[in-house]
Amino acid sequence: MNRLLTDTAVFDDAWLPQQLVHRDPEQGQLARAFEPAFSGDRPRDVCLHGPHGVGKSVLVRHTLDRLAPRGEIASAVVECMGLTTAGIMRATLRGLGLADPAQTTPLEDLCLALRDGLDEPAIVVLDEADDVPTTDALARLWDVPRLGIVAICHDRERWVAQLDADHRQRIRHAADIHLQRYHVDELVDILRPRARQGLAAGVVDEDQLARIADEAAGVARMAITALHAAATVAGERGGDRIRERDIAPGFERARRWVRESNLASLSFHHQVLYELVRQAGEIRPQALQDRYDAVADEVYHGFDQTPLSSTRSRRYKLEKLQEYDLIAFEGTNQYDAYEPCDAGVAPAVDLTIPSPAE
């Protein structure tokens, strides 16, 4: 850790501030939705929506924390991204502390375990609900008495549109909470306590907090990460405080961190395909497939993995890489090419890839 940073934990997604600033009305709405749980009834369902990084999950976690002294409401936060219906049910059971089911437990058994295991009101939070086949999972969760659902999504209309008629009817009764992007001065209020606790004294001043807040365009997560990154960049160049010239590189570094952590969460196959695209800089689909065939044996050697033999499998991986904003490719014709979004983003694994034959 460099000497400008005193506590990096405050920049983590998981860090909860003492006080949630500028979200009082929304916090009140959410608390009212949970209220029935205290008299043994099912909490009201909630649809919580708004753009990336404006504090949707933080709002829920914080509100649950604040209510804890009034009585325990069991709750589970489920990261839906990439999960199947069964995966969501498993995560719910685990999160509520009811069971730790094996990957192969039948879906029906999971639903039964949840219905039978729950005798108190509880809340399940479906984070990133719009990235999943939520329709089926929702139906299963709605079958559980006393379980309230908080669905977190980006675009309410789009999410509701993919539900079937019954679900749509039911979601109409849910509390609807929309989170806007923050204004610059609100973002500064969010950054200030983190700067105080996470950075050495005098590393950043109000003007620069405002600069960072402005650049982050209302997205709290980006502002917080960029502050952390700007301090890192300033330290690397030997400075003892953040200066104007650190801010743009800070944002670039912040975006790189996000991409690197995304890539790290993916499989070895993804790492290999990403690295091939990154080394090529720009590569047409056929060339990429040929290259993969040429180097796969050597690259996979020593790892407990076997190369993907079908091009379809590789396309699935490439699709994921695009979803995670790691590579870009446009359109469908043969002149389009894959390219890395940021060639400075390195794979999480050390790969030795033979250079292309001359």
Add this chain to the structure above:
DNA sequence: TATCCACCGGAATTTATGGAAG
């Protein structure tokens, strides 16, 4: 305009994995 071509992406099917039951 008609045909070709490279490639995408949906859907069905097969294979891998690992817990549970006998």
Add this chain to the structure above:
DNA sequence: CTTCCATAAATTCCGGTGGATA
């Protein structure tokens, strides 16, 4: 230990798309 059975991942199959070519 073997068999069974669930999910998830990998693979196979193939129709559709849209620019290129004659």
